[in-house]
Amino acid sequence: MNKIIIKKFGGTSLTDLNRVANLIKNDIEKGYNVIAVVSAAAGFTDQMAFQARQISNLNCRQELSEYDVLLSAGEQISCGLLAITLLSVGVNAKSWLAWQLPIVTDNFYSESKIKKIKIDHVKRSFAEGYTAAIIAGFQGIHDDRITTFGRGGSDISAIAFAVVFGIRTCEIFTDIDGIYTADPKIVPRARKLKSISYNEILEMSSSGAKILHNRSVQLAMKHNIKVQVLSTFEEVEGTTVLHEKDVLERYLITGITYSTHEALVTFTNFANTLDTLRDIAGANVKVDMIHGSSFLISKFDVDLMTKLLNKNENYVVNNNIAKISIIGIGVMSNTEVMYRTLKVLSEKKIEILAVTMSEIKISIVVQKKHAEALIRDLHTEYELDV
Incomplete structure (x- = not known):
């Protein structure tokens, strides 16, 4: 054969x-x-x-x-x-x-x-x-x-x-002809990456980037499958997804993504937090970014969540939000990243509705109307422009 x-x-x-x-x-x-x-x-x-x-x-x-x-x-x-x-x-x-x-x-x-x-x-x-x-x-x-x-x-x-x-x-x-530091439709000066690690593209895919399905990345990483993202319409070099140790280029920030498919649920009386979250998770509703009395769920799951909750629960559902995610190995440990992020938010007077951090990702929830301009401002602030 x-x-x-x-x-x-x-x-x-x-x-x-x-x-x-x-x-x-x-x-x-x-x-x-x-x-x-x-x-x-x-x-x-x-x-x-x-x-x-x-x-x-x-x-x-x-x-x-x-x-x-x-x-x-x-x-x-x-x-x-x-x-x-x-x-x-x-x-x-x-x-x-x-x-x-x-x-x-x-x-x-x-x-x-x-x-x-x-x-x-x-x-x-x-x-x-x-x-x-x-x-x-x-x-x-x-x-x-x-x-x-x-x-x-x-x-x-x-x-x-x-x-x-x-x-x-x-x-x-x-x-498109590869993976970029941001959506080129939003950030025209976004830079194409020659290579990216499994962990980074996994976070990007899970955070709104419509590049690769996150489960496909997990499968490729588990079995050491090199993934090449290529253009159907142009014969140019694309982006290769591989293990972190094999990525030749390394930047402070790998990419910035955003998603508008979530809703922010905020409870005014959140005495039974664990019981409520348990019931929601038990119904196969994915809960993201638990932040005080607030958490994110998919907009598709709002109706199901409403049916699960006691009618006496006091909560507000905000559908008009966006989740901005800043991806890069070690972003939480690097205080410069958070300083620059807060600097932009402060200068633009943008309210943070929720925030979570890990070693590879910082996610911030803001009002949807600020999302695209904020991505461009952060992209420039991190010096990612071509």
């Missing part, structure tokens, strides 16, 4: 199927077999999720199971379209959905975890002369039901295939 290359194409990449097909064909002409993991076309999953949530809050397992059936449709469409495109340019391609292999998961719908992947069918297809296997990302199967891995979960699928095939590198193709 020829050597195998693993490629993952996100939804924005699939707006140009001919370009994607040519990237795959180029590797095949060099003597490789290609496993291409695909996402849904850009916007499709968001549209389906919106429609489902207009009908229900999806609070029960049966509804979430049907929700996964709906959300997994986009990847199936992408599989078929890309396989047809490849066949049209002379590449012997075959598409595979999760149930056909199968990709076996637990039954935690919409956030399922992979238990095992059977690769005999893909191996056999390569032996039979197929040179490209197109895999539907983001999805698995539990018993006879489709499961999904959470938004952005095609990254998990791609890294998992690299693991089971023993491939040491996985290529992730997007509409």
